[in-house]
Amino acid sequence: MLDAMPEGHTIHRAARLQGRALAGRRVAVASPQGRFAEGAAVLDGRRLERIDAVGKHLLYRFEGAPALHVHLGLFGRFLLHEGEAPPTASPQTRLALAADAEGEGQARRPAVTLRCSGPTACELLPEPEEAALRARLGPDPLDPTAGPEGFAAALARRRAGIGQALLDQRAVAGVGNVYRAEALFLTGLHPDQPAPTLRDDDVEALWATLRELLRAGERQGRIVTIAAADRTRPPSRLRRDEALYVYRREGLPCRRCGTVVRAWPLGGRRIFACPGCQPPRPTG
Ligand SMILES: [Zn+2]
Incomplete structure (x- = not known):
């Protein structure tokens, strides 16, 4: 579809919903397609602390690792699956995050799988590069501190x-x-x-x-x-x-x-x- 580039609201919503499903959990990270294999190996098994959205950019904060930067661009897509038996990853899946079910009763959290295919950017972003990215961006109307x-x-x-x-x-x-x-x-x-x-x-x-x-x-x-x-x-x-x-x-x-x-x-x-x-x- 023409003009399908996600706007900021989609990205902020993704950060919120994915964060609700995955933040605070140890996450298996993989790149079934292979192009993010090295970065995935750095993040694999670490705890995901939170997910930030800045304009159309997503930053996944893992404990003790550089941020994972994802920009969907025109063709990138997410698939978030909660529960067992997620659909098989497609060969285009650049990034796959998975957490096992944990907890009991009210505190129980289901297994979660998040997949991303076709992003413009999927990379580790060390602090200086993140600062440079932020410096290139104007204020984000969804940032409550921006005016x-x-x-x-x-x-x-x-x-x-x-x-x-x-x-x-x-x-x-x-x-x-x-x-x-x-x-x-x-x-x-x-x-x-x-x-x-x-x-x-x-x-x-x-x-x-x-x-x-x-x-x-x-x-x-x-x-x-x-x-x-x-x-x-x-x-x-x-x-x-x-x-x-x-x-x-x-x-x-x-x-x-x-x-x-x-x-x-x-x-x-x-x-x-x-x-x-x-x-x-x-x-x-
Ligand atoms: Zn008119």
Whole structure:
């Protein structure tokens, strides 16, 4: 499917769910496909302390070892299986984590298998390289300690339109093609408006909107941007084509003003916007 690159909410949700299943346990680590065999040997049998998400990157913290860095990219996929008898690993499985069942009664934890195939990155990341990775990334709206200041500073340094800047992970980490279109619609911003010309209140509204949308996506495991006032059913019951305002709705009437939604290439992907709700603004 086109535009299937996971956005930050998917990665943060994966960190939460995988962490719930595996954190605190001794984990068998393997690379059935072989390309991560050396790294897997370093981690095999160690205790997994926790899993952190930073933008679209995952960092698995094992006791006494460098972090395991995974970036799914466009084709990477996870399979998390709880209980005995997981499905057989495919020959494409780059990374396999497994923990045996343990504990009794309420404290019992089932056997867990986590597999990852097709990631862009699956590597050990020593501390200096992790610091370098973090330094390359803009603030992550799902990081509770991040605020709009870093985002504003990054936008002020870019010449590109705001729609292009939102896909630049150095400006903001974790935003992908769906959220950029929807957040610009919800804040009434034209995607081609040069990022440095955004007013402070626009930057703050955009940051708040991104944070709210990504948080909802993390909870729900899907992207629903339609506000309560614009929908007739609870978010969980919306069909895919009812859940968004403008993304992939080119040629259709805007849900708010009826103007035909437009699409054009911007930053290597297609942007979708409503000319009525997101008019170009005079910039001074
Ligand atoms: Zn509109």
